[in-house]
Amino acid sequence: MANASKRLDTNIEGNFFVDSTCIDCDTCRQLAPTTFIEDSDYSAVFHQPESPKEEFAAYQALLACPVGSIGTIKKNSNVYSQAQTSFPLPIEDDVHYVGFNSEKSYGAHSYFITHPNGNWLIDSPRYLKHLVQAFEERGGIRYIFLSHKDDIAEAARYAKTFSAARIIHQADVSAMPDSEWVIDGEEPAQVEAEFRCIPVPGHTAGCMALQYKNRFLFSGDHLWWDRDLQQLGTPENLVWNHAQLERSVRKLLKYSFEWVLPGHGERIHLSYSKMKTAVERLIRRRWP
Ligand code: SF4
Missing domain, CATH: 3.30.70.20 (Alpha-Beta Plaits)
Structure with a gap:
C-alpha cells in the first residue's frame, strides 16, 4: 500500500x-x-x-x-x-501478460498461454486469490516454465494449487529443487509440438527461453527491447558468464520468432526479418 x-x-x-x-x-x-x-x-x-x-x-x-x-x-x-479483473491481459492470440508482478522476482513480468493441451504459466506473479480464480476460469495451469532462478517467485504455490509441472534448467534447479521437469545441457527440449525450451546460459548458468509456435520467444532476463535505444538488449551487468552469454545470443539466430516477451524490459513485436536483423544488430553492438 x-x-x-x-x-x-x-x-x-x-x-x-x-x-x-x-x-x-x-x-x-x-x-x-x-x-x-x-x-x-x-x-x-x-x-x-x-x-x-x-x-x-x-x-x-x-x-x-x-x-x-x-x-x-x-x-x-x-x-x-x-x-x-482485467488481468491476465491479452497480448496476441492465446498469449497474455499476467500482471501482479512479484517483488520476489525483482518485479519481473510473467505470462500465461491458454492452450488446448493445457495452459502455461511463464515465470511467476504474486500468489493472489483473484489470480488463482482467473487461472481456474481459463482451465488451470498444466506447465510452469521458469526462465531462470531469479524469477520463480511463487511458482511452487501455483504448482501445488494446479498440480502443474515446473520446468527449470538443471543449472538453476537449486532455486526450485522439487521441480517436476529438469532440463540439462544446451540442446533445446521439445515439450509439446509447439513449445521448445532453449537453454541460453549467460545471465545465469540455467537461463532458458521458451519458443512458442515459432512466433513468441519468452526470453526471461536474456533478451528484451530497450526503449531508449530502440534496439534489443541483453545483460551487461549481473552476468554469470560473458562468453556463454554471447554464444546464447548468437544461438537465437537459428530460431524464428517475431515477439520477444521478457521478464524485465519492454516486449516487442517485429516481422521475422526485422527481428533477425535486430538480433544481428545487438550482436554487432555488444561484441564488435
Ligand atoms: S517503477 Fe515499478 S516499483 Fe516503481 S512505481 Fe512503477 S511499477 Fe511500482
Whole structure:
C-alpha cells in the first residue's frame, strides 16, 4: 500500500502518486505511459489521468506494481475492481501478460498461454486469490516454465494449487529443487509440438527461453527491447558468464520468432526479418 507521507516530490499534483518505495522496475511506465515517467531512478506521475482509458491504465499499473508504490488520494473503487479483473491481459492470440508482478522476482513480468493441451504459466506473479480464480476460469495451469532462478517467485504455490509441472534448467534447479521437469545441457527440449525450451546460459548458468509456435520467444532476463535505444538488449551487468552469454545470443539466430516477451524490459513485436536483423544488430553492438 503506497504511503502518501512518502510521496515523491517528482510527482505532479493530483490523485495518483508514486512513493519512495519504488524499485524502478518500469512496469507502470509500460502499462500507463501517459501517466508515469522515470525520474531520478524512480517512477513519478508526470500527467494525471484525464480520460477513462488513462484512469483504467493507471489503476492497472497500481495493481501490477510489485511493491505497492503507487497510490491514490481518493480511490475509484469501480475502476479499481474493473482493472483487477482485467488481468491476465491479452497480448496476441492465446498469449497474455499476467500482471501482479512479484517483488520476489525483482518485479519481473510473467505470462500465461491458454492452450488446448493445457495452459502455461511463464515465470511467476504474486500468489493472489483473484489470480488463482482467473487461472481456474481459463482451465488451470498444466506447465510452469521458469526462465531462470531469479524469477520463480511463487511458482511452487501455483504448482501445488494446479498440480502443474515446473520446468527449470538443471543449472538453476537449486532455486526450485522439487521441480517436476529438469532440463540439462544446451540442446533445446521439445515439450509439446509447439513449445521448445532453449537453454541460453549467460545471465545465469540455467537461463532458458521458451519458443512458442515459432512466433513468441519468452526470453526471461536474456533478451528484451530497450526503449531508449530502440534496439534489443541483453545483460551487461549481473552476468554469470560473458562468453556463454554471447554464444546464447548468437544461438537465437537459428530460431524464428517475431515477439520477444521478457521478464524485465519492454516486449516487442517485429516481422521475422526485422527481428533477425535486430538480433544481428545487438550482436554487432555488444561484441564488435
Ligand atoms: S511499477 Fe511500482 S516499483 Fe515499478 S517503477 Fe512503477 S512505481 Fe516503481
